[in-house]
Amino acid sequence: MKVSMRVNGVDHEHDVEPRTLLVQHLRENLRLTGTHVGCDTSQCGACTIHVNGEAVKACTMFAIQADGAEITTIEGLATNGELHPMQKAFWENHGLQCGYCTPGMIMASVDMLKNNPNPTEEEIRHGLEGNFCRCTGYHNIVKSVKAAAESMQGGA
Amino acid sequence: MGKYIGESVLRKEDPRLVTGEAKYLEDIQLSGMVHAVVKRSDYAHAKIKNIDTSEAEKVPGVIGVWTGKDFEDVNPMPCAWQAGGVDNNANTPRVLEIDKVTFTGQGVAVVVAEDRNIAEDASSKIVVDYEELPTVVSAEEAIKPGAPQLHENAPNNICMEWECGNQEGTEKALGEADVVVKEQLVNQRLIPSSMEPRGAIADYQPATEEFTVWMTSQAPHVHRLLATAFVFGIPETKMRVIAAHVGGGFGCKIFLYPEYCLVAALARKIERPVKWMETRSENFASTTHGRDHVTQIEVGAKNDGTINSLKVTTVANLGGTLSTIAPGIPTTLYGRLLSGTYKFPNIYCGVKGVYTNTGMVDAYRGAGRPEATYVVERALDLVANKLGMDVLDVRRKNFIQTNQFPYLPADGITKGLTYDSGDYEKPLNKALQMFNYGNFREEQKRARDEGKYLGVGFSTYIEACGVAPSAWIGVGGEGWGAGLWESANIRVHLTGKVVVTTGSSPHGQGTETTMAQIAADELGIPYEDVEVKYNDTLGTPFGYGTYGSRSAAVGGAALFNAVQKVKQKAVRIGAHMLEASPDDVVFEDGKVSVKGSPDQAKTIQEIAGAAALGYSLPEGDEPFLDETAYFDPPNTTWPFGTHICVVEVEKDTGSVMVKKYLAVDDVGNVVNPMIVDGQIHGGIAQGVAQALWESGEYNESGQLVSGSMMDYAIPRTDCLPSFELDRTVTPSPTNPLGVKGVGETGTIASTPAVVNAVMDALSPFGVTHLDMPLTSQKIWNAIQS
């Protein structure tokens, strides 16, 4: 089936099997491999991307469901070679170790701040309950999101 | 200390990771690549009578379907750590099982197809005819008479028996103790669950008979050695192993798995690149698990709290077949740690390693040492409880004192290794400055009056890491079938830019950064000028890989020594350039200068240029600054510290909330505090998770009931508090950096701290011990009775 979508500002049209998950489409057809797959039960959040401005798990959507959608993946977050403040905050606060959960975690965090620009620690922890990290114990992820919130407010 | 060591330098790895540019195994696409799906056993114990692949072969897009019989010429996986005389009955997996399966999830057939979906479709059409056999999943049950027998060469399912210490002396001391505490401690099975599952891609060149195999690996050189020399019987030079970016391992990517060799065998068979990537469900079933001990302890103590004896007998579940280093985990890495930070005068440990119809058990973060630390730190609390003493008084009473280092634990339990350095009161005292114990006890009393149950738990642990030396651990010693030294090469190029290659194989640890810090400081050059390369057998010196918290203490030390060699050569060349004698110059701040005349100097960049050009070199010196060092430390390192956990138990549900977590660790010198703290954070989370949530459970028929993230409770963000960390620094004398190792301390220390805290909270109910994980139901049941 034909499916077209705008991904990171670029229009793409492909012929896909209906059973192609959105995450497979992005990774295999568009070669956007920054979105990772960490589970098969829609829990770990490694595949979190933005579809029409909202964070979703790209493993729990078929590509055909995203026909006509506007999509942002981790590859589309930095602008003109400048890291997004969330990416920068994760780097500066050691919010990642192996990096596998990181793209999903960053996409989820960006979405969270969009809805709640100045979250408390508790709100950050609840806001990221759909994203698993096995390396950091979440300590520095929470710290990174806090730092990003501060820098994004300062910059706004 | 230089400009970089000791600083929280931001990680070199991160720009490619935060942008999604980093390529993990699943991201690699080779031209002409096809996809393999492994058909796995639905039964835990069964004979394979027949496999009908005909329907699967008919699926359009299928290239082929193979079973174990097609790979009879490929040897089984090796068991590389034959502790406890296991060699006579090492039953290890084959690329695909031929006659029999001994746990659910073993591979019995494989489909290769043009795409993954087709391979999955075809795999579901393979029909396997099994003859079911009776199953046994508990190690304690497996060694009882009449239990189902898994392997002919392992009567009563016993794989190996191992002991250390002095049984007679310990029994005698127990008889002389004022009090003896007996308890059964279960250290439940855990499932490592790195966020990236396992995978492999193989490419084969028929003309040269060479393989290139990408693997999710913590130890590419070891994987290559085992795959070539043992499984395929080919020279190791005929295989290149590459670990792409690896998304965490926690031990489970150390081992040589059947699928890694299967893709290589398939690539050779069909002469196309083959990719296999497991799903999370496969990861739960077929990747190695950790822990799974049932232990009986007897602790003898005098009325003043002095412990005079510790007797430990453990039944360790090893699974249906042996993983690569399985026998070493509940033996060397466990029994030899049982003195903790304490001067126990009598120790005995006996271990039985047992086959059961469950997934393979091998090293998982901490590997043996968390199990030992759990025994020791729970034992201390149980003794304190029995004597009505404070848990800290009992700890202090038994601490090894600073004037006893290097300390040799009793009864030869470390087989001659001494604790390198330590000051166990120091982190405890520092932690108690951060946590007001007296106030807490009052708050706890007040809270209890209000129906709130708070508890505090301590763990004043020790661990052994940077495990070495080779002669001690190797075949003549502990049975590890290899060495445990590490390697590094450093090349200073013509422009003064540096490439370091290391035998360590990081997968999240930030080693690229810490190695660059070491090289930059020692050479006196900018950190940005150092590139660190790893994870590829082509282009890195042989190394044993990253596990056992050894990358800094062994790999980093190898790099340090390689840099010293470069500096020595730079001194000779610099002196030659300055027309001085090497004895009259010094290397400082990246320059070789004439002693007393700092203006007469050549920078390392100038020297590197001269060395690379080779126009004028000192007599006898070869061109180029390129040095390799192999470091085999004289001893393992022994980090230690104090962890404090505060919990609240909700009486009406039994739920536990971690209110506070505080850790003061001593991991020797610290290269990068930010990275060290990050390792501790992650370690604590995994250790807390064992205490409270995670449990790998099989039902009686050998089905993994905790086989998905819906059923296996990996902690989420909102399960944990932020942690409070500090450290003390007692340098290790075993390596030139004075570092100890930090990758596992958090996991090793934290589990008993949490359990001790929950037991403290439950003390008003007369509960002294519950087994992990401390689920709400278990606690509620205990409160009810």
Add this chain to the structure above:
Amino acid sequence: MYPAEFDYVKVSSLEEAISLKQQGDENSILAGGHSLIPAMKLRLSTPKKLIDISGLNQYKNISNNGSHISIGALCTHKQCAESDVIQQNCPALSDAASVIGDPHVRNKGTIGGALAHSDPQADYPGAILALNATMVVKGSSGGRTIAADDYFTGLWETALGEGELLTEIRIPVNPMNANSCYVKFPQPASRYPYVGCGVALSSSGGNCSDIRVGFSGVGEWAFRDAGIENALKGQALNSSSIAAAAEKAAEGKAVLSDHFVSEEYRRAMSKVFAKRAITKVS
């Protein structure tokens, strides 16, 4: 991670969806997909055809028409959690919506999909029962309504007929529903409820004049708890009357046990969470 093959149709009218659904049991409705797709990825569900109704925008609204709150079946959990109308008139529903899955799941999953799926471990049913909701369904022979009490009929089963689609959920506007809540005791891995308890309560002069209690997660399907309701109706609301009523939780009901928790514990937790929920609205 690799679903079996299927055909896909994105429909532009409800009628089209109904007619496709009637063509066969093996055709499944796809709304947000957050119950269906996970099952398909593990091949636990292998529909022949997916009928995507996500384009039917008329079922994505929440409104207050005076007598009831109308919630379109395609409203997401996020919409339900954040809607002022729901928070003010039937907070039990926004409570339940806000604790489903995680933020990303709530962005995509729909209330209609969740209720049609009737997972025994889902959150909505307990709230829906407490709120005395009405399900509006449409089939080829027209529409009908089903009371929440009659809707949950078995494990993964509802009163929806073959070829019928759930289009709207109606919650009566009344002071009792405005005084409602849903509380949950989650399983640590999946976060589905061991126990989810919805309560709506009205009182006058400190006495409980009416109460409805619904449980999710406790039994094979969601149920109303008349034992608690009868014990509290007409009683003065105080901690001892609430505790006594909560003791009746799940009395006479078949309660689930699984490898995580026993029947005994789940039963006990039903009492604890009933007490908490009732206390919250008393």
